[in-house]
Each structure stands twice: as structure tokens, then as C-alpha cells.
Amino acid sequence: MKEFMALNNNLKLRMLTVFLAVMLSSSVGPNMTIYYAKYFGAGITGVLLIVVSALGFVAGLYGGHLADVHGRKPIMVAGSLLTLLGFAIAAAMNSPLGRYPIPTFFGFLIAQVGGAITSPAEEAMVIDVSTPKNRRYVYALIYWIINISVMIGAALGGWFFRDYLFELLVGMIVVTIINLIIIQFFMTESFTPDHAVSGSVWQAVRGYLGVLSDHRYDWYLIGMVLSGIVTSQLGYYLAVHLGDDFQTVRLFGIEIYGQRMLSGVTLINTAIIIPFMSLFTSLTKRWSLKRAYSVGMLLQTIGFALACLFSTLWPIVICAVILTIGEMIVVPPSQTLRADLMDPEKIGTYSGAFSTVNPLASILAGASVTISAFLGSYGMAALFMVLGILSIVVVVHVIGMKPTRPTPPIE
Known part of the structure; x- marks a missing residue:
């Protein structure tokens, strides 16, 4: 408090x-x-x-x-x-x-x-x-x-x-x-704008071209798209997998079938985050951004990848717990890193550039459903592991990159 x-x-x-x-x-x-x-x-x-x-x-x-x-x-x-x-x-x-x-x-x-x-x-x-x-x-x-x-x-x-x-x-x-x-x-207003800058569309294009010249932030966006493909799978391949392959079971008199199991993963996720988010934030607050992102993203990736391989209740529940723990660890440092990478004079433009991540990740996540017809569940699990690890590699690379402009050190 x-x-x-x-x-x-x-x-x-x-x-x-x-x-x-x-x-x-x-x-x-x-x-x-x-x-x-x-x-x-x-x-x-x-x-x-x-x-x-x-x-x-x-x-x-x-x-x-x-x-x-x-x-x-x-x-x-x-x-x-x-x-x-x-x-x-x-x-x-x-x-x-x-x-x-x-x-x-x-x-x-x-x-x-x-x-x-x-x-x-x-x-x-x-x-x-x-x-x-x-x-x-x-x-x-x-x-x-x-x-x-x-x-x-x-x-x-x-x-x-x-x-x-x-x-x-x-x-x-x-x-x-x-x-x-x-x-x-x-x-209260938190930013004093430069009134010499125009609000025209062309000026906006020039602003985003400037963001693209910040290679550290470009690589960060790539890392976020890679992670987004994995972490949005509840609405894409994992939904298809559970809908097609999940073995219906009764629990406390309630029939649990594929669609309900999918909702169950979301409920488990929320039920864990609400009471335990502050605890995990406290436990990991002294971790470096590199360590927190790597551990959190790896756990999320493992949770989603394993969920592709299982089709029964309790293994899916365990996967939901694993990916949720990873989520609680990775979200705050990921957002903190994003803020640290932004040019203080162009935070709005940098935030606008980040707004492209979810649409791009969603498009590619949707494509994964088509690819799954050829790769099968084991192939999809392997694909998600590769994407998650690539995201970790890219973000760790970003943290270690030399800044293109004066910024506070990122640990």
C-alpha cells in the first residue's frame, strides 16, 4: 500500500x-x-x-x-x-x-x-x-x-x-x-509537446521512419511478435487442438469437453494471477530484465508447447499452471524494457509502433492453424519451442545492444 x-x-x-x-x-x-x-x-x-x-x-x-x-x-x-x-x-x-x-x-x-x-x-x-x-x-x-x-x-x-x-x-x-x-x-498533462512538429500524416510517416532507425527497438518489436505468436495460441491452434482431440471427462458432475477445457485454461490463468501476481512481482523484483524475461518466456513456451501434446484434463491443467507462472514473471519486465527503450521525446510514436505487434502476431498465429495440418501436434509443439526460444535470444540481444542514443543502462 x-x-x-x-x-x-x-x-x-x-x-x-x-x-x-x-x-x-x-x-x-x-x-x-x-x-x-x-x-x-x-x-x-x-x-x-x-x-x-x-x-x-x-x-x-x-x-x-x-x-x-x-x-x-x-x-x-x-x-x-x-x-x-x-x-x-x-x-x-x-x-x-x-x-x-x-x-x-x-x-x-x-x-x-x-x-x-x-x-x-x-x-x-x-x-x-x-x-x-x-x-x-x-x-x-x-x-x-x-x-x-x-x-x-x-x-x-x-x-x-x-x-x-x-x-x-x-x-x-x-x-x-x-x-x-x-x-x-x-x-494533469505529463508531456510538453514540440509545437514545431506537425500533426500531418506525412509527419507521422517521418516519425515512424525515425523509430525504424532505432535498431534496438526494431529488434525488440521482432522479439515481441515472436512471443506473441506463442502466447496468443489459446485463440488459434490450441483451441483447434482441444476442440478436436480433448478427451471429454466429468468433473464434480460437470461434463468437461474441448471448448470448456479451453475456457478452463483461461479461468485457471486468471484465478492464479489475481491472488499471486503481487507475490511473483515481489519475488522477482531484484532479477535483471534479462533473467526475468528469459525464465518467464521459457516457462510460457514450455506450457503452450506441452499443451499441444496432451489431450486429457490434468496434464492440460498442469500446462495452464506452468504458462501462467511464466506469464506472471515475464509481463512486468517485458513492459519495463519497452519503456526503457523508448526515446523520451517520442514516447507516443514508439507506443504507436508497438501497437503493430498484436495484429502481426495474430496474423501469424492464425497461419499456424493452417500449418498444423502438415506438422501435427508434435510439429506444432516443436515450432512453438523454436519461436519462444528465438524470442528469448532476440530480447537478450536487445538488452546487450549498444544504444543508438544516450539512454540509462538496461540490466
Whole structure:
């Protein structure tokens, strides 16, 4: 508690806004795929999701640049206003008067673009007001809060999405307004922008070309894409493997089949992170970034690789525990390293560049499902081990690289 009270006020408020936003978005967002599939069919739904991802990708890049040009708060406010507009449209189109799926899609598209614009500015503000000394604690705490809010949000969505979508969307409007008030009236600007820099698209392109010239950060992004391919497999090959090969069993009178086992892995993950995240952060806080990333990523990789080989309950449970322990060890140092590598004058642009990691990793993770038809489960386990170890090698290489500009030493 003492460490929390010593944090910058912006960070404390950020914890609150993260909790509220993630709780409500996780109650509705994941279920929208089911909504779209019901009204548009699976084929069109896939196209719509690609459109959302593509526009979010571009919005994140541009939002990162704007956060360096105009400061963090104006972009966070502008993105929140867009999000509010999107949710208002979606709520109006799913009121007791009727449901209109096409306007609903555009409402959520606007909301997600607003969120994508806001995200790099929020990330930049966290880095601005944290210090190298407390940054690992800050990221661990945010990660813990996100897990709690996702768990609560998933429960809300599971119980209320089908019959009370309008009420959930009204709740999202209220939460967005609360967050907007917090940002506008209670947070302080954490960055003084260089007003000589333009917010034009061409200037944004030049800014990202500058990021690409920072080879340490380029290699870090590569390492994160490699790790992302492995750690996102719950939504890709591992889901297919459990769906096809898992041996159904009854536990305490409940039938556990492939899809439920997949959800079970997520529940085990969250159930361990919430009570034990602070413990693992404390146990590893004196570890170097190199050691923490290597041990954590190796455990995650082993957990995912072994899960490809098993098809019964308890071995999968053990794999879930292993990969979760790895996750608790690796997430704070990975995020701390990212912050340490950024140019303090271009944190927004660097954060925008990082926003490309998840889309790229998701595309390649999706390709792994196709590859699995040729490699089989043992081949996929071997592939994940190779990718995880490559990620460790790349990140360790990054930590040892000579900086291209004056920066504090990274241990």
C-alpha cells in the first residue's frame, strides 16, 4: 500500500480508468462476434473483423504520433469522445425500439477507432509519470487490475449480453463519461509537446521512419511478435487442438469437453494471477530484465508447447499452471524494457509502433492453424519451442545492444 500511495496521481487514476473501461468492454466486445455472425453470417463477419483490425491498426499508429505532437491529454480526450459517440450509436441501434445491426457495426467501429487512438497516449502517460525504479511494480499492478476487470466483465457479458445488450451499452456510455471526466478534470498533462512538429500524416510517416532507425527497438518489436505468436495460441491452434482431440471427462458432475477445457485454461490463468501476481512481482523484483524475461518466456513456451501434446484434463491443467507462472514473471519486465527503450521525446510514436505487434502476431498465429495440418501436434509443439526460444535470444540481444542514443543502462 505504501508503494501504491507513493505513485503519481495520474497513475492512480489510470488504475481506476483501466478497471472501468476493461470491465465493460470485456462484457460486450468479445460477444459482438456472435452478434455479427447472427445477423451477417460467418463469412461477412470475418471481413468486418478484418476491417475493424485494419482501421484500429492505422488509428493506433496515427494516435501515437498525435500524442507526441499535441500532448497526452488532448488525444485521450479526443479518443474518449469518439468512443462515447460510437457507444451512443450502438446503444440507440439496440434499444427496446429495435435492433439495427449495420448501424451497430459502424457505432462499434467508431468506438474501437477511438480506443485505438487513445491507447498509445495512455501508454505514453504511464511511462511519463513512472520511474525506472517503480515501473515494474506499476505494470504488474495494471496487469493485475486488467485480469480482475476481464473476469468481472466476462461474467457480466455471459449473464446479460443476450437479453440486456441495451443496458450493457448504456453502462458503457456511463463508464466512458466517467473516464472522460477523470481525464479532463483530474489528470494533469505529463508531456510538453514540440509545437514545431506537425500533426500531418506525412509527419507521422517521418516519425515512424525515425523509430525504424532505432535498431534496438526494431529488434525488440521482432522479439515481441515472436512471443506473441506463442502466447496468443489459446485463440488459434490450441483451441483447434482441444476442440478436436480433448478427451471429454466429468468433473464434480460437470461434463468437461474441448471448448470448456479451453475456457478452463483461461479461468485457471486468471484465478492464479489475481491472488499471486503481487507475490511473483515481489519475488522477482531484484532479477535483471534479462533473467526475468528469459525464465518467464521459457516457462510460457514450455506450457503452450506441452499443451499441444496432451489431450486429457490434468496434464492440460498442469500446462495452464506452468504458462501462467511464466506469464506472471515475464509481463512486468517485458513492459519495463519497452519503456526503457523508448526515446523520451517520442514516447507516443514508439507506443504507436508497438501497437503493430498484436495484429502481426495474430496474423501469424492464425497461419499456424493452417500449418498444423502438415506438422501435427508434435510439429506444432516443436515450432512453438523454436519461436519462444528465438524470442528469448532476440530480447537478450536487445538488452546487450549498444544504444543508438544516450539512454540509462538496461540490466
